Amino acid sequence: MKCVVEENDEKCRRCMGSGLPCVFVPRVNAASLPEHILSYVGNDSSFREDVLHRLKVIEEFLGLPNPGSSAVEPTDTARVGDGDEQTLPEVSELSTPFDAARILEKTSPSSVPSSIWERSTIEQLWSCFHDRMPGLHFMPNKEIFLPPSPPPLLLASILYCSSRRGPPDTVGLAPHYFTVLCIAISQLCIPGSQIGTPSNNAEEWAFQNVLGIVLAGLMMEANVGQTGIWISVAYRLILEYCPAYQDETTRDWRNLFSGVQIIDLEHAALHLSCPVIPLEPPLQSLKISHRDQLHRLSRMMHTGLTHFTGRGLPTIWSCFDQAPAAVANITTSNSFTAVDGAIIRDWARQLDDWLIEFTQRADGSDKDRQLVFRQYVLHRLVVLSIYHPARGCDLWSISMTPIEQHELLLSARSTLKLHIHDDSIWSNFDLVMITWAALIVVQGIQGGIGEADDLENIRFHLYSLKRMNEPKPSLYDKLISRLEGSLASISTTVSDGFRQTPYDNLGPGCELDQAGHIFDPASLQQMILPASSEQMGILQ
Template identity: 60%
Template sequence: MQNAPKACINCRRQKMKCVMEDTDRCRRCRRSGLPCVFVPRANAATLPDVMRNWSEDEFKGDVLRRLRIIEERMGLAAVVDDQVVSPAFQTDEPEFSSLGALWDAVVVLQRTAPSTLPRSIWRKSTVKDLWLSFHDRMPGLHFMPRKQTFSAPQPLLVASILFCSSVRGPQEVAELAPHYLQVLFHAIAQLSIPGSEVGKVPGDPEEWAFQTVLGLILAGLLTEAIHRETGIWISIAYRLILENCPAQIDETSREWRKLFSGLQIIDLEHASLHLSCPIIPIECPLRGLQTSNRDQLYRLSRMMHTGLTHFTGRGLPTVWSCFTDPEPRPALLMSNFTAVDAAVIRDWARQLDEWLVEFSHSAEGSEQDLKVVFRQYVLHRLVVLSIYHPARGCDLWSNSTTPQEQQELLLSARATLKLHSHDNTIWSNWDQVMITWASLIVIQGVEGGAGEPDDLHNIKIHIDKLKQAIGPQPRLGDKLVARLETSLANVHTPGSDGPQGLVQNPYIGDAVDRSWHIFDEASLQSMINSNWMV
């Protein structure tokens, strides 16, 4: 058995004789300018001296030199960018040293992200701008109004903040949002891979889980509707809460309670769009996360959870299906709705009316708090009324719909549409979908001769808002705008044989049948007199 190969790897590939010289290279490799590397045969007893004497750094350097030659021949030579974060990045640079552990998280994201993403998304100046401007570009979360700052951010939270901040940033960074979305997708996927860098729990598991859940919530707020995987993310976040929430009740647990409320909210929003069963229970099994029955978000979540659970699995058309189905589904017979269904709807509406009265007259709330209460009431009111509307083929003028029902649905849709004209803090996907859904109902009202002078103007404002947001691909705004513009193209002035107009004022005269009103008459009147309706 021989102890060395007869030819270097280059000569062996070309099936040529390898002639060694006094140097470390054979004649052919020396003339070609290539490194001469001997690879032992399969039956060689030992490695050749030329390889056995190499250090690890020399071997890596030789491999990199060969790779560089191949890249240059193929025109794939990499361009060195000193402004891109690298594993060897030193945080003692004055401009970036204050951000500390942020760069460690960014390096982890780089290693787990697809190599096809542009290197520009890792520029230190871009990452720094997106990280520091997050709170300025993103409105405060109503479940966690106090701004959270993190001195040691975890990778998934960093990925989520980079994506959210880029979506709402200027043109030059908004164009990077689709790339940061891919980074976020891969970071979330890492949670399901054993031993992954993103899923690796550091010395403080509570802090890691808190940041990871918050990152999942932020990601869901800007991806729900388009990505059904949001439901899977919610499940992951719930499991992390159950496994890592501290048992003691202190200031930290109160922040966890807010985090749990935020997860409940996005879970209910996702369920309302797809009419699916909520994942998060009404009552958390952990005592430290249970809250008072007087809490505003708890009361709202409880009534929404009960109502949505009742109508799950019935095969009813959903709000989101009206944006995705190429053809509208045929209207379901009203016999599919039982007396129990009607009771659930009315009880749901009664609780929502009581919720509005209780929290809109609170002396403790600021003007902004009252705006949030009214916005939530208007949006959730439309959810309740939308249980029946899609089942009638999304037809406001269906023969099975009474004038009183038409009036109530159109009034709610018009109030929802006007949210955009009075509230600049609307940004989540759920808000955008529900306002677009309201716009489609208002368009049907205009088509049927029951429009108001500012209806089309308010719809245009909403379309402009959707077009302003660049967002990821496929863009939610593009889908919503296309649906609205298709409906607007069909609007025409109704003739004498068109649908009958709505009852102009259902509150005047005793001849009007109020038994069909799902919500309380006082709540209807408060909507008419509200600032949103001006």
């Protein structure tokens, strides 16, 4: 039943009596819509907003980019799409992100609140990025993170990283910026999208997009499985836009490629998956000297991880992603062979040689040696953990020899102490591996071979995790919950005062044969540093 509007009326009698808006729907062959109906529809703002809102929902469901912003309630706060240039900040370098922000706002879903596009918020996060994010050792020039005109993806990554590591008032915005970031990365794969279309300077556009993916990958490489897909997209951009020949005018593609390769290897180590980035880059302009520190580390990690991938082995991350009871019941039909053992021993030998070479260089600073030692300790624990998840993460598994127990526990203790000696640790890979080491040390305490400072070191790591502001639920919450649950299983008698047991008593009547170790037993002794009194005073 359609509305029948009288000649001089704005509503039909039925709609007027029921208090409903009256919309006259003409037949298909109608010549035109009556002028008073056009006037009614044009003046009814609520009807217009309702139609635009429904259209936006349909476009989002179909995955179509929205060419314009939907109607929003009036606000006194300036937003990036308001067009009032008087609200832009005075400083010229802070006004540059707003063009990219407008594009991000157009592609964001309606579930993202409009408050994240306020100019003052974007300005604050943009200007505070360097203060909140540490430098990357493979990209030493931090100024490249804030280019004169960032592409939308890099801006989304900066806004997410800066808000996630900011004070409580910005941490709450991080999940919304993460949604925007994921959509921006996906837009690279949509033909004709504004974010995926290169600018006039295609090389600069691709470089900044890859940099944005690197920043996002460092923050999400553990608990977001899609990080591997992001890495693949970044690698493809490098292959397509990296120039064949580089000079002083081109970007530092070599270091950027190293950064992507490092994230790829860390992600693969946690998930025991095959690395995406090849060991040797196919482009001559990306070739790195075989004497380079990061290249040497990448080579041995790539070779070792590739051998163990695709066999259905439980991973380090699976022990955090599953309930402790499920982890204890992990069984695998995969038997480890003599070839596996040979691969692990060669892997360990190369890591030992790498440590000696790069810590004894005369031109290296103390900070460089500290970085080398950190990478050595973390990757040493990765190597020794290949078998551990397959044994139910049980240090006292009957399939473990006393030598294996000793070496794994020694390496775990050294990894746990990293957080005491190095306050620059922040990436997901580092924090997951240190928490993994803490869980192993807890098992050592439970077995009666704890050392006097084990609990202090574990508590300091817990304190370091808890003081980090993160949107809820966060990776840190998962690590804290897992570690606190493990600590709760230690009996009061053991935790209050336990005696150190010599390593040669790890097994009944068994003496450790130093030649049976996978790693050089002396490798961890050359750089053991005392904890600072300021750091350890926190635990008093």
